Amino acid sequence: MMKLALVQDAPVLGDVEATLARMQDIVRSTCRDNSVDLVVFPELFITGYLPEHWSSVPTAEEELGWLVRLQSMAAACDVWLIVGHPSYRVRVTDEAKRPVLTNAASVISPDGVVGTYAKVHLFGDEGKTFVAGRSWPVWRSPWGKIAVQICYDIEFPESARMAGLQDADLLVNISANMVPYGSYHRIYARARAMENTMFVACLNRTGMENEIDFCGESCVVHPDSSWLLQADSEPGVFVVDVPLHERRNLDECVQYVKRRQPHAYKPLVESSLF
Numbered sequence: 001m002m003k004l005a006l007v008q009d010a011p012v013l014g015d016v017e018a019t020l021a022r023m024q025d026i027v028r029s030t031c032r033d034n035s036v037d038l039v040v041f042p043e044l045f046i047t048g049y050l051p052e053h054w055s056s057v058p059t060a061e062e063e064l065g066w067l068v069r070l071q072s073m074a075a076a077c078d079v080w081l082i083v084g085h086p087s088y089r090v091r092v093t094d095e096a097k098r099p100v101l102t103n104a105a106s107v108i109s110p111d112g113v114v115g116t117y118a119k120v121h122l123f124g125d126e127g128k129t130f131v132a133g134r135s136w137p138v139w140r141s142p143w144g145k146i147a148v149q150i151c152y153d154i155e156f157p158e159s160a161r162m163a164g165l166q167d168a169d170l171l172v173n174i175s176a177n178m179v180p181y182g183s184y185h186r187i188y189a190r191a192r193a194m195e196n197t198m199f200v201a202c203l204n205r206t207g208m209e210n211e212i213d214f215c216g217e218s219c220v221v222h223p224d225s226s227w228l229l230q231a232d233s234e235p236g237v238f239v240v241d242v243p244l245h246e247r248r249n250l251d252e253c254v255q256y257v258k259r260r261q262p263h264a265y266k267p268l269v270e271s272s273l274f
Contacts, residue, residue, distance in 0.1 A: 002143040002170070002242045005036040008156045008218045009235045010207025013044050013053045019046055020066065023083075024073050026237060031077040034239045037143060042205035043084040043151050043176040044103060050209045060088045067106060067113055074110045080141060081108040082148055084174045087116055092130065101130040105148045105174055107139055114139050119150040120159065136162035144169030144244040147198075148205065150202065151175040157195065164196030164257045169244040171196070175204040182215035188228070193221040197255045198245050199228075206235045223247045224254075240269050 005148050012018040023046075027039050046066055054166040058196055066085060074081050087104030090097050102118035103126060118133025119126075137195040138147045147163035147170070154160065154173045163171050171192065177185050185202045199222060206216045220240050229240045250257070252258070 002038060002244055003034065004038045004050075004201060004220065004240045004242050005030045005034065005039045005040065006203040006218050006220070006229070006231070006238045006240070007041050008075045008203060008206055008216050008231055008238060009042070009045075010205055010214070011048050013048045013209065014055055016046055016055075016062075017059075020069055024069075026184065027073050027077055027081070028077065030237050030239070031072075032077050036050045036079060036239060038080045038082065038141075038146075040082040040174060040201070040203050041084060042170055042203055043105070043174045043224055044086065045174075045205065046085040046178065047084060048209060049176045049212070049214075053209060057101070058086050063087055067108070069110050070106070070108050071110075074108050080110075080114075081107070082172055082174065083108065083178075084150065086130070086138050087118065089118060089131075089133075095233055101129065101138065102133055103130045103150060103237065104133075105150055107146065107148060108140075114141075117148045117150070119153060123152040136166070138163055138168045139164040147171045149173050151177060151185075154185060154192060154200075157192070158198070159215040160192035160196050160198075161257075164198055168196075168198050169247060170199045170242065173200065173202045175202060176214055177204045179215050182217050182233075187220050189219055189221050190225055193223045194225050194254070196258055197250055197257060199223060199244060201229075201240075201242070205235065223250060 088099045090102045106116045107114040121134045147168040189200045189202045201220045205214045216233040218231040
């Protein structure tokens, strides 16, 4: 059994240091009161969602500093973290290797950074700031295999299927979803959990940035379609027991990944059709 904590909250806009201090307080209090295994923060939580609220474009050195701080939090509380933040990656082009900025989520254990996922499906104007990721990592943890994706990714069934094909036990989707799309992520979360026989946790932030109203309503779904959590729109830390082992007990006829017919799907990846 994994004890999962979803931090449905907002960052301190324009003040990364204050946000990190707040995160540390949340991690400490959550671990003290609940003995959790994994604490999750929303999309771009360290900086805020809109780049216009950043004091400056973060540097790779600043990112490294954040990760050192986060690893220290994880070690001090003996807990795993998933945190959304801008992240640099080296992208190989025909001309050279160059650093690009991605909308990312890092998985951090008490021993250090386990890995970082870069958002593949960029929403709205995100492509003006970020470069899309290209891969779908899944990481081993003491409780099972964990995939991490970000917000808009969940609206594409291929994203979750890439996690399902790697036998992920839990897909964590961190979001900055806004009004009027609040109902969307719950529908997608439930469908992706059932389609891939895995638990899905969707964490969405709260608060306002300019006219954007982030709507919360985080959720956790069992692969049998039942709800383990349906949060409201208010800030809070929601702690959920997630019985990852139960995904192995579902009826064979609803374990859809095992019953696929890949030979019939080839047109899906033929770009000439679109």
